[in-house]
Amino acid sequence: MIVLIIYITVFAIAFFAVRFIANRLIERHDFTSLKTVTFGDESAVTPNRWASILSVLTIFLLWGAFTNSNWTPLHVPGPFVGDTKFTYVMEAPNGSRDDATVYVRVSPAGEPKSKIETELGDGFAKNDSVSVSAWRSVLVAMDKNDEFKRKQGAKVVEVNGSPISPGHRVQVDDGEIVMTSKGTLNFIPNKGLQMEPIWLPPPENVVDRVVEIAQEGYQNFTLLEHLGWSLLRVIVGFVLGAVVGIPLGYAMGLSDWFRGWFDPIVEFMRPVPPLALIPLVIIWAGIGETGKIILLFLASLWIMTIAARAGVSGVKITKVHAAYSLGASKWQIMRYVIAPNSLPEIFTGARVAMGVCWGTVVAAELVAAEKGAGMMIMVASRFQLTDIVIMGIILIGAIGYAIDILMRKSEDYLVPWKGKG
Amino acid sequence: MSTLSIDDVSMRFDLGNGEHVQALKNVTLELKTGELMSVLGPSGCGKTTLLNIVAGFLAPTEGKLSLNGVPITEPGAERGMVFQQGALFDWMSVRDNVAFGPKMGGQSPAEYAETVDHLLDVVGLQDFKQKAVYELSGGMQQRVSLARCLANKPDVILMDEPLGALDALTREKMQSLVLKLWKETGRTIILITHSVEEALLLGERLLVMAPRPGRIHKEYQLPFADLGVGADLREIKKHPDFNTTREEILSMIWDMEEEIMGRSEGASS
Numbered sequence A: 001m002i003v004l005i006i007y008i009t010v011f012a013i014a015f016f017a018v019r020f021i022a023n024r025l026i027e028r029h030d031f032t033s034l035k036t037v038t039f040g041d042e043s044a045v046t047p048n049r050w051a052s053i054l055s056v057l058t059i060f061l062l063w064g065a066f067t068n069s070n071w072t073p074l075h076v077p078g079p080f081v082g083d084t085k086f087t088y089v090m091e092a093p094n095g096s097r098d099d100a101t102v103y104v105r106v107s108p109a110g111e112p113k114s115k116i117e118t119e120l121g122d123g124f125a126k127n128d129s130v131s132v133s134a135w136r137s138v139l140v141a142m143d144k145n146d147e148f149k150r151k152q153g154a155k156v157v158e159v160n161g162s163p164i165s166p167g168h169r170v171q172v173d174d175g176e177i178v179m180t181s182k183g184t185l186n187f188i189p190n191k192g193l194q195m196e197p198i199w200l201p202p203p204e205n206v207v208d209r210v211v212e213i214a215q216e217g218y219q220n221f222t223l224l225e226h227l228g229w230s231l232l233r234v235i236v237g238f239v240l241g242a243v244v245g246i247p248l249g250y251a252m253g254l255s256d257w258f259r260g261w262f263d264p265i266v267e268f269m270r271p272v273p274p275l276a277l278i279p280l281v282i283i284w285a286g287i288g289e290t291g292k293i294i295l296l297f298l299a300s301l302w303i304m305t306i307a308a309r310a311g312v313s314g315v316k317i318t319k320v321h322a323a324y325s326l327g328a329s330k331w332q333i334m335r336y337v338i339a340p341n342s343l344p345e346i347f348t349g350a351r352v353a354m355g356v357c358w359g360t361v362v363a364a365e366l367v368a369a370e371k372g373a374g375m376m377i378m379v380a381s382r383f384q385l386t387d388i389v390i391m392g393i394i395l396i397g398a399i400g401y402a403i404d405i406l407m408r409k410s411e412d413y414l415v416p417w418k419g420k421g
Numbered sequence B: 001m002s003t004l005s006i007d008d009v010s011m012r013f014d015l016g017n018g019e020h021v022q023a024l025k026n027v028t029l030e031l032k033t034g035e036l037m038s039v040l041g042p043s044g045c046g047k048t049t050l051l052n053i054v055a056g057f058l059a060p061t062e063g064k065l066s067l068n069g070v071p072i073t074e075p076g077a078e079r080g081m082v083f084q085q086g087a088l089f090d091w092m093s094v095r096d097n098v099a100f101g102p103k104m105g106g107q108s109p110a111e112y113a114e115t116v117d118h119l120l121d122v123v124g125l126q127d128f129k130q131k132a133v134y135e136l137s138g139g140m141q142q143r144v145s146l147a148r149c150l151a152n153k154p155d156v157i158l159m160d161e162p163l164g165a166l167d168a169l170t171r172e173k174m175q176s177l178v179l180k181l182w183k184e185t186g187r188t189i190i191l192i193t194h195s196v197e198e199a200l201l202l203g204e205r206l207l208v209m210a211p212r213p214g215r216i217h218k219e220y221q222l223p224f225a226d227l228g229v230g231a232d233l234r235e236i237k238k239h240p241d242f243n244t245t246r247e248e249i250l251s252m253i254w255d256m257e258e259e260i261m262g263r264s265e266g267a268s269s
C-alpha cells in the first residue's frame, strides 16, 4: 500500500519535473513538435526516453529503499535493532504488587542472538532478560524467576504503567506488548517498513548471487547451463513447430481438403493452453527432454499453423492474378508471391509463439526438470532462497524481452514492407 | 493476321440464394493486332467482368474466346493485365517487379537486363529502380505496373481503369505515355475507363456498354488516338469533333444511369 502511494507520487513528480526541465532546456524542432493535435494522434506518441529511464530507476530505488540496500541512499525506517526494556507490574494472589524490568536485545536478522546480563532486583517480581531477532517476536516467560507463578494465581496487571489484560496490547519503547490468553507477555519489536530479506533481499544480494551461481553453479549446473538449456528447449521446440506448422498452414490456405481435414483439429487445439498439456506429456514422455520438446512443439505448432494460414488468406487476389498473367506457374506463385506476402503474418506468429514457448518452458521446468531456469527458482523457493528466485525471475524476464526485441529487429530487417502495401 | 475474338460470351453470377446477376449477355467482339480499344459504360455494366474473362481469371457461362486461334481457358503470359492499383509486389524492388515476367519465363538476368532497363528508361524510373515500391507515389507505381506488363511482351494488354486513382496532371502524362508505348510496341490494348475524355483520346475504337444485362451498346471509330501520338493532348481536346462526340457519349451514359436509377426507384416503391 505504502509502496503504491510512493510509486504514484514519484511518477507524478517525475512527470512534472521532466516536463518543466524539458520545456526549459530543450527546444524541439522535429516534425512531431509541429503537430498541434497530439492527443489522439497515435503516431505522435512515442515512448518518452526519460520516462523509461526514470521508471527503471524508480523501481530499483524503491527496491533498495525497502530492503536497506547499501546501493541506495534513502531507506524507509527499518526494524528496531538494539537494546530496549519495559517494566511490568505483577499482582500476587494476596493482592500485593511488585514491578520488574524486562531487558530485550533485538539482534539483526540472521545474526546470533545474545542476552543482556541483568540483576534480579528486589521484590517478588524479578527482572528478566530476553533476546529476539528483528522481525520476530518473543514470549517473555516473566514469572519463571518470580516468587509467585501464574499457576499460583499471580498475574501481570500493568506494562509500563498502562493496565493490561489477556488479549490487549500496549505500546512500549521500540515495540509493543501483547498479552496472550494465558497471561504471558509477547514482545514484538517494531518492524519498520522494510521487507525481510527472506521475502525480498536487497539488490546487492541478488547480484552477489548471480556472480556466485555463474561461477559455482547451482544444483549441479551453472547459471549459463540452466538458462542455456531452457533456451535450447525453446528453440528446438519452436523450430520443430514452425517447420511443421508453416507448411501445414500453407496447405490449409491453399487446399480445401487440407483445410477441411485440419480445421477441427487446429481450432480445437488452439484454445487449449499449453500448460494444460503438461500432465499428459509427462505421462506420455516422462519428464526428460523429449517431453519438454513435445510440449513446446505443440505450443508453437498451432500458432504457426494459424499464422501461415492467415498469411495465405491475406494475399490480395489482384497480386495473384497479376502473377498468373505474367506467366508464373503455381510453384512460382507459391515461391514468389504467397511466401513473401505471408511473411509479415508468420513473423507476428513467430513472435507470439516464442513468447508462449518461453513461458511454457519455464512452467514445465517448475513442474519437473533436472536443469533449467524454472527448475532453478523452484528448488530455490523450496529452500527459501529468495535471492535466487528473484534473480531467476529477472533473468527470465530479461531473456523473454531480449527474444522479443530480436524478433522485432529481424522483422524490420526481413519484411520492411510490412503495413505499407 | 492475329486477332482476339470474343464470340457470343455471356456471364451469369449465381448469388447462391437462388438469384443471379446477368453480368454479360451475348457479347461478340473482334480485335485485330495493334488495335487500341477503350471501353466505357455505367458502373456495374460488366466491364471488369469482360476483362477478367479475357484475362482468363473467369470462365464465361456461355460463349468462346480465342487469341490467334488458341482458345482462352486460363491466364497466360500472352495476355498481360494492368490493374488499377495494389497489384505490385511490395516485397520486391521496382526493377524486380518489372523483371518478374521474364524471370518467371525462365530467362536469365543477363537475357532480360536490356529489356528491363530500357523499359525503366521509357517510364522514367531509372533512378528509382532499386527503391521499394511502397516508397513510390501513386503515379510512379502505375508506371511500374505498365513497365512490368510490357516487359513480358504480351500480345494483348488489358487495362482496368489503370489511371483512375491518379490526379489530373499525372493522368495526362500517363495518357501520352500509353499512346507512345502503344505506337512503339504495336500491342493490342483494351482499356477500361470511367473518363469519357480518356476513352476518346486513347481509343481507336470506343465501345460503350449498357447495363442489365451487360451488353455492347454502341461502337465508335475515332481518329484522336492517332492524332495524339507525340502531340499535345490538350490541343486535341479543342478539336470540334472531340467535343461533339464527348457530349453525345456523355448524354448517352447519362440516360443509361438515369434509367437504372429510375428502375431501382420504381422497384423499391
Ligand SMILES: Nc1ncnc2c1ncn2[C@@H]1O[C@H](COP(=O)(O)OP(=O)(O)OP(=O)(O)O)[C@@H](O)[C@H]1O
Pocket: B013, B014, B015, B021, B022, B023, B041, B042, B043, B044, B045, B046, B047, B048, B049, B050, B214
Ligand atoms: N464475383 C461476383 N459475384 C456476383 N456478382 C458479381 C461478381 N462480380 C461482378 N458481379 C456483378 O456483375 C455485374 C458487373 O460487374 P463488373 O465489376 O463487371 O462491373 P463494372 O462495369 O466493372 O463496374 P465498375 O465500373 O463499377 O467497375 C455487377 O452487377 C456485379 O454486381
Ligand SMILES: [Mg+2]
Pocket: B047, B048, B049
Ligand atoms: Mg470494374
